[in-house]
Amino acid sequence: MYQTYILAFIVENKPGVLYKISNMFRRRSFNIESLTVGPTENEDFARMTITVKGNENMMEQLTKQTNKLMEVIKVTVLNKKNTVMREIALIKIFTVDSKTRSDIIQYVDIFRGHIIDVSPESLIVEMTGESNKIDAFIELSRPFGIKELARTGVTALKRGIGENKK
Structure with missing residues (x-):
């Protein structure tokens, strides 16, 4: 299961x-879901x-292949338990009336987002x-x-002290 x-x-x-790495993914028929x-x-x-998306064997193969590229210093499969991950989204939402605008503002507050632009619509x-x-x-x-x-797309760092060398 993927x-x-x-x-x-x-x-x-x-x-x-970037071209070399993304081309390697393409040649092996991997679809990149997100990239930062x-x-x-x-x-x-x-x-x-x-x-x-893939399975454990596919990821092992992919990391071995990408590690062979001279330009790759290190590749790590991140574990969600010991990784800080974040993504940013910008969402333009219609506001047809003041009730809609008020509801959206309330949802933004609940989700701890920010309103960064306001227009009449x-x-x-x-x-x-x-x-x-x-x-x-x-x-x-x-x-x-x-x-x-x-x-x-997701950007992530492993928790704790890490190294940037092979």
Whole structure:
């Protein structure tokens, strides 16, 4: 049975690395569910967080293959129990009247989100947290009418002290 895995990569921060890694996923018929990339505390390296569905054997194969790439410093399959994970979503929601606007504002407060833009016909909400929290807010907001939605994908760090070397 397939489940969701979160892979954390430390890679060389140079052009073409994202292409090489994503191409490896493509050649092995893995669909990347989400992808975040950014520089680390050391400007020579970048951190990539990739969410993918598969089974344990597939993840073992994938980590072995990606570890063979020269530009990959380290790849780790993150465990949800010892990992801090966050995602950001921007959600533009229709507000046809003051009652709707009031209800949405109340939901945003309950979910500890932020209203970052207001117009006569819509609100833009910023929601940060674990994916299941964002999913729940989106489902609650659907009856109001979601005009636009943008999600960053999961970014994650392993708890405790980590190393950026092979």
